[in-house]
Amino acid sequence: MNRSRVVASTIAVIATVVTLFPVYWMVLSAFKPPGEIQSLEVRPWTLHPTLDHFRRVLGGENFARYFLNSLAVALTVVVLSAVVAFLAAVAVTRFRFRFRTTVLIMFLIAQMVPVEALTIPLFFLVRDLGAVVPAVGLNTLGSLVLVHLAFSLPFAIWMMRGFVAAVPEALEEAATIDGASRAVVLWRVMFPLVAPGLVATSVFSFITAWNDFIFARTFIISAKDHQTLPAALLVFFKPDENDWGGIMAASTLMTVPVLVFFVAVQRRLVAGLGGSVKD
Amino acid sequence: MKMLNRAIAGAALLALAACAPSTAPSASGGDDKSGTLRVWLFDEPNRAPKEKVVGEAIKEFTAANPGVTVEVSYIPTTPARHEKFKGAFNDPASAPDVAEYGNTDLAEYAAAGGFADLNEDLRAWPEGRDIGTDLLRSATVDGKVYGLPWYIGIRALYYRTDVFGELKLKPPTSLKELTSTARTIREKRPDLYGVAVGGEYTFGALPFVWSFGGDLEKLDGAGSREGVKAYTDLLADDNCPPQACAGLTGGRTVELFAGGKAAMGILGNFNRSAVDAGPAAGKYAVVPLPGAEPGSIAPAFAGGNNLGVMKSSRHRSLAVKFLELLGGKTYQTKMYEAMGNLPTLTSAREELAAKEAFLKPFLDTVAAGTRFVPVDPAWVKIDNQKVIPTMLQKVATKQATVEQATTEAAAAVKAAFGGS
Amino acid sequence: MTTLTTAPAGPSTRAGTPPRRRGGPRPWLYLLPSAAVLVPLLGYPVYMLGLLSVFDYRQAQVSGGEPTRFIGLANYAALAGDGRFWSVLGQTVAFAAALVVATLAVGAALAVVLTRAARVPRLLLSLAAMAAWAAPAVTGSTVWMFLFDADLGLVNQVLGLDGFNWFYDKWVAFGIVGATVVWHSFPFVMVTLYAGIQAIPASVLEAAALDGASAWHAFWRVMVPMLRPLITIVVIQSIIWDFKIFTQVYVMTSGGGIAGQNTVLNVYAYQTAFGSSEYGLGSAIGVVMTLILLAVTLLYLRALYRGGEKL
Structure with missing residues (x-):
């Protein structure tokens, strides 16, 4: 029983990461400066979050x-x-x-x-x-x-x-x-x-x-x-x-x-x- | 049997009742001299400069026409534009007075009967005579002029001066040379594509076809086949591997060149800012795309946008006036400065050419003669069914030979023309 | 239309527990608001769809430039003689079947996982599933496309496949699109089945465990039969949604993939109707799609009736 709980919990966590990742990536890319998006070295984080993309999307409209x-x-x-x-x-x-x-x-x-x-x-x-x-x-x-x-x-x-x-x-x-x-x-x-x-x-x-x-x-x-x-x-x-x-x-x-x-x-x-x- | 009976009964019903709701009320316009003038312009990813110029034009217009307001909507250019325009044709109450539209969409809009014939107006307008006949043709269907060409986009061959210098190459002067130059580059610099080409880049491939004397209407002709072969030969491992390039649209080939991944690219004058923003900035030059014959220029596609007046407009003369202001020399020049849009008025272009060396290859291309897609609703169908990309992709991925693919495409083209 | 109304009448007498009350006009009164919305806004357009499919109806006719012309079954004949239609139909059925199976497998497996996992992982997984569920199809597809982008995509960077194009090969492309669809749709299956499992009395599962049934055995012999009504809903919905798949394919393969290799029926119908302005022909494809879905669903329901299910 205990072992099956550990196995189930592990699977649940892995499934969570896989499922959530695209959403995380979407939000992250929205905050990345353009240079980092275009960069050929993709990093799963950003040190220079920017609101530029949001400003552009919201701008004027x-x-x-x-x-x-x-x-x-x-x-x-x-x-x-x-x-x-x-x-x-x-x-x-x-x-x-x-x-x-x-x-x-x-x-x-x-x-x-x-x-x-x-x-x-x-x-x-x-x-x-x-x-x-x-x-x-x-x-x-x-x-x-x-x-x-x-x-x-x-x-x-x-x-x-x-x-x-x-x-x-x-x-x-x-x-x-x-x-x-x-x-x-x-x-x-x-x-x-x-x-x-x-x-x-x-x-x-x-x-x-x-x-x-x-x-x-x-x-x-x-x-x-x-x-x-x-x-x-x-x-x-x-x-x-x-x-x-x-x-x-x-x-x-x-x-x-x-x-x-x-x-x-x-x-x-x-x-x-x-x-x-x-x- | 019952089904058939029902169908026939239904047919009668539709003829009686449902026919009315399925067609648009006849669009009878008017000529109010005051009120709100509704204008549709295309939205741009970076709209601010366009909006600024248009704003100036509106200011000038409303100052000259008291009691008139101008309301501009920016509509998306994604396929949603088709629904917008069809909606406007089918519900005149929602339609704008003046609209910007892509000249490749013209035939379908004309067949739908949405735009007014401006032939007389443009002839009476002094600046109107300044538009070349080649260009005016892209706004003409069956002798009726459904708009004023507002700006054009012309493609030419961008190449990397640093790569050419390093490999001691010269810009190609024929399509054959283009191929060999591209292969040389790819061989000596495997990290680069020789020339960026794409399987979905219809307007990159068409100059090849035209240059060999082929045409859309006879894709299975000898000239067309030579052109298709020349283009698809570039979609190979020794230049631009099909794995990477078969699916590329024109826009993606621009990215490849701008991103420094290709030594050459068939790009438009309107792509300059994209290239200047990337690693290829300052390391490129432009020449006209060479043709099949050494020293010749391949006929370019005269893409661009027109300004039209809707048939249902209730402010016809105001609409024409606004169109002539926004499409006049002053604002065409301003639009060039803001967005890089190439003017359609010959004098405006010549003045710019004297100032801007960058424009020379593009203007040379225009002078050598431009071509246009058939102004026929069939073209919209051909375009939407992706007849040309499918043909190119089948050859590039070796699903078909040039003969098979062109025969198939020619049949599709024929069907499109026959069915409309 | 006649087939639609007569077919289901038969088995209804066998329905497990039919409602007891005879309400006279009352049920019809309760159905009135739905009818007021559905008859004009769904019934009438569907009727029009059927009508349009027997007409020569293009943009010129829509705008009144040319008269509408009755052409009988010519549109259907054109489809039957169109080799591309058949190949698209074939791959749509295969793709939809694969999607239904994959979605159910993933959803059911994770539902069982949820019942066994500790509290925190359980909560995390349900929240993640909600996020995938909530993501609009257009945005979800775009993000997946970005992840698999040949140059800027994370996947290629991690795997070191510089410039590898995931959408070049037909089956690989279908695989990526399929993964996106499953990502979007497994949460519905998971949450529904999880909720269903929760509702099964614990005593039943304990009894099975006491009998020495393995987890696998308990799942198939105890849970699945008890969950059958829910599974029916989930299966039917998955069939309906996956057969009509549109957005993911349209967005990710930019309208059908290289040389149209990834086209599915709904995309084909849309391109025919709107792209080529062949509304009559497009409507005929729509009618064919509806009839196929209907046939599949009725077959499934009939199989359930045979097994003694109620509706």
Whole structure:
């Protein structure tokens, strides 16, 4: 037992180093002066950290604005998809109705369509939608919220299913007997109980929305104030000019918020993902 | 069977209902004399100098046109630009009035019907007559001029004077000499590549093809094959090993030369600052890329960017005015000083040539005649399908002979032209 | 579309514990918000995708320069006759299969390691996994590419392979891209399975240990069966994600590698649709991809049903 713990711990540490290394390298390169990046003697540390790359990435652009835009879109998507997915998950786990399995399979199929192929139809849809509801037309953050919601929902529902199923039905029945209305049972009893599951699924919704390049650059054509972070950082990802310092600084800026989000929900994430086998 | 029925039913449906949402509303512009003029320019990794010059132009423009504001967006040049422009064509409400675009993208944008014909405007503009016909062609499709060539980029042969001095070599005067010189260097200085070439460097390879009398439209012709052979012969262990060079883009070959790893390189006038920032600084000179015939100059590709007015612009005459200001001699010269962009106006170029010895080989190349890719949407397809790089790489990696690879590429080119 | 709706109807009657309540209109009420989002924003575009695939639809048609033309199955016929499509399809399936296996193996192995490791290494590994998980695909790919850069990359410096190009050989390039994909996706598998193992009652594992089962044996005979619902999710998700792999390949091999040797289906579809503005043909590839994924997933689900799983 003791030996297996030592072996396991050793493997865990090695895996940690291997996994973390690219992230470390990214941050390190973002702080290295250009001379050291170009140097043919690569060192895994730097004695002359510099903020030059960050200044260049942030320079001139309305970076704070893009950052807030991205954050606003991602968080709205997280909240909306949590609520909507929760309701749908309750429907497919707690009720028996015609086409239940069909609906479930539909949610699964919805994830299989290659997102890239849908940009063209979606573009026209959003454009025409904007004529009716200006808040979600082209060049708005609303349009981004809508499509990311659509792309994160199927998976969110699919995952929430397990969590809702894990809540003992006896609890609901007890609440109902106590005279609680359906709405109260749903929002006051069930909803808090599936919180860990909600966290786990929200991680995915957040990533979907946060990492998106495609829709951000397809829908936000001319509204400079509605640009999101990835689209603004795109200029540094040039295949031809290897401005590694700039690329790494831009990457670091994109990764850190997600990382913070992950670490913040880490414990609940693990608890949540395990939830679906407890029954 | 059912599938087919559905498809046909769907076809009818699309014709009725979905056809409308899938096409752009007709872009009818206007001619407001006030308001906001939206301008799209390409973003640059180091944008500040460009922004400064553009800022001066805007100041001058708004002073002359009270009640007008100019809003500039810097858009990325990565493939994202295609989506931006297509978005602008498909949703005129989002479109800018004036836009900078790469001249190789022109054909596709013209086919999409996004830009306005400026033929009359440029003819009425005194400075407009100063643009060479070669260059104006890179903005022309079917007799319509969809923009003002703003600046060009010309490539020539950079070489290391210290290495050439040490090995007692002379700059090559023919492509054959280029090959032998490159091999000599590689043999005597194995730490260097003779001439940096890349399998993805389309605009480095095309001058070879053109110089042997070949052309894109007949890649399986004898001249083209000679050109492809001459170029891919350089992608070999005795010059630039395929393991290292087959995957290189033009930008990476610039890095190789600038980083002091190659004795020669086919670089543009716009690469000067990159070279000056590296170990090759102060140890290089430039000559025109020699052609197949001794003493000749290989036809160079006239890459560059144009300024165009969108068809949907609601400020047509203001947009033209701004374009003529930014694309005029004063600001072309300022853009050269800021970014190293070579002016398209002959007089501006001549004045610079008198001042700047560095520009001579590039201007000699222009004078010897430049070539351009076919102004046809097919080119965009050929470019995106990587027809030329695939051809070069297959030969360099010995997956195919020159004959096989050129035959295959010629078929792809033919298909691209036939399909559009 | 007909196949999609009829296929799953059969086995549902065998589902393990179907929900007890008959809710009348209530479940539909709960499904309404999802439907309101998904039908117009996903259903309709998918329908359009299917439609576009039977049309001659290029940029000229998009901008209204030329009329859209119904061409039936010509796009599909063009694909079927395109040798490159088949070779890309073949290597996509092989690459995706390898990725699924590798991701599951690494993820499952590390999940077991997590349950046995001491507290601090466990915490470190979960945090590292979070970091890999959090890294956006574009940035992750770029960093890996930088590490394996021929001249400035750390790997070549350490191994003393000056100028060695990792992306020259087709299989080596696939290997590096594959490693990046696994790096991005193993955390999901690891964390999910770890959480699942944690939820297994300790008594069950102890009983197995008392029976003298080896760790290996306990894993396959006790843990795997108990984790099956989770494994199902993980496998299906991995298949879906890996078959649609795009960013890592696109970024790291600059759009398909030397002479296009590393092209996968999604990259091919993207280049066809956007690069060449052949939206009709690109849509057809998208439809084919969806159908293949569907077939694979349904086969997998059916195999599970046979084994008595519920959905």
